[in-house]
Amino acid sequence: MSVTIKDVAKLANVAPSTVSRVISNSPRISEKTKRKVRKVMDELNYHPNLNARSLANSSTKSIGVVLSPTVNTSFQNPFFAEVIRGITSYINQKDYSLYFITGKNEEEIAQLVNKTVKGGRVDGIILLYSKENDPIIQYLNSHNYPFVLVGKPYSHLEEITYIDNDNYSASREVTNYLLSLGHKNIAFVGGEKNLLVTKERLRGYEDALKLNGLRIIDEFSIFTSFTREGGMNAVEQLLSINHEPTAIVVTDDILALGVISALKNKGFSVPEDISVVSFNNALIAELASPPLTSVDINIYQLGYEAAKNIIYKVEEPDGSEKSIIVPYKLIIRDTCSINNVRKLIES
Structure with missing residues (x-):
């Protein structure tokens, strides 16, 4: 018989929900408890079924990344390759995957974001650009949907998590x-x-x-x-x-x-x-x-921080909004x- 999360919880003398949070590396669990639970997992040779966890939690374990309409030229620009490398580095640690969203024009991208959100295809979204009066930001913000912006928002600075330079x-x-x-x-x-x-x-x-x-x-x-x-x-x-x-x-x-x-x-x-x-x-x-x-401008760090914050927002929806200013150097x-x-x- 295979080892279950309840077996780990019993031997570690914690609740099954605590084991689940340790698996997702929740910041709500102390490092001492994490070490104890992970030690038991190793002793029992327990490996979490990530697909089953996603279904049970109604989670896709996927993060949407919104690219600008100029996607063909965007991928020729090293900025996008490097920021995606930073995003990927963190989400791989958390066993998430990426779902790219782009289109021929801004209207098509907005429609795709709407379908992606309503279809439950991702758990959260990272936007790789910020522009004046962006309908996508307005839509996500009004629907209280978890998203993080790489760049500075045009308005509602206190309501939006953004990663940017000065x-x-x-x-x-x-x-x-x-x-x-x-x-x-x-x-x-x-x-x-x-x-x-x-x-x-x-x-x-x-x-x-x-x-x-x-x-x-x-x-x-x-x-x-x-x-x-x-x-x-x-x-x-x-x-x-x-x-x-x-x-x-x-x-x-x-x-x-x-x-x-x-x-x-x-x-x-x-x-x-x-x-x-x-x-x-x-x-x-x-x-x-x-x-x-x-x-x-530390492009890699911009992507890494964006991924870190969107996953935090997904896993800890009651957390507060914050902005992160990544340092630059001439x-x-x-x-x-x-x-x-x-x-x-x-x-």
Whole structure:
């Protein structure tokens, strides 16, 4: 006869529900009790039937991950691969699986999220992007459905668990770094304008300029898709205006590769003619030519924390909402240099 959860509970002198919580690694159980129960499980050679547990608890042991409509280009961006690696690392420890949700456009994704929730296909959802007035966030929040957002919500900050960096401060820091090198004509290349990450980094860039007594040049702010082609198109727009920038803040490494490629095609040298600083610090930043100065936003940790918090919300539904701000660090490489005007003055 096979060993049951009741056999483990009896020998460990605890309730069967306690054994169940130890199996799910509930934070409500002390480490001392967990060690005692796990010792008994090993002695009895007990292995929980995860499928049976899922059915008994009306749980799918699956977490939905909502990707943006640009899924085809998203998987070309190292950010998404790395954040999913972080998510997978934690959910594998908890014996959960991933269920990807995406579509051709935002309306289709919203419909799929609705079907997924109503069909009970997953226990909770992670959203990998945050945009202004997002109907998916509004739907999940209004239905009190467990979800975690990678990024900062547009509203209801106290009601939503989100994992993010301080994108405003990071953008101010990189802009100030360029200012310290003598650059004054600094451009900004961001992703889609309705994304909160774009808004926060734009605000940090603009405030850094204002606080240093510089005026905002509207034509210096370009918004495009998070693709290499988007970066190349941004350069075309920047070089079509009357005065050229001497430095560019770019909000994504893939975008930055497009920016550098287009600048080289136009006969500009990076960083001698135009300096470039980016965000994410994915592997491509280090391998770029020249190696790219980039903000390390700890992408893996963003995914890991998102997975950890969604599973906590699923297993402990009475827990409180919280936000986690993952630290960032500017990694200085070879795409930034002192402004040519300052070089002449100092020489």
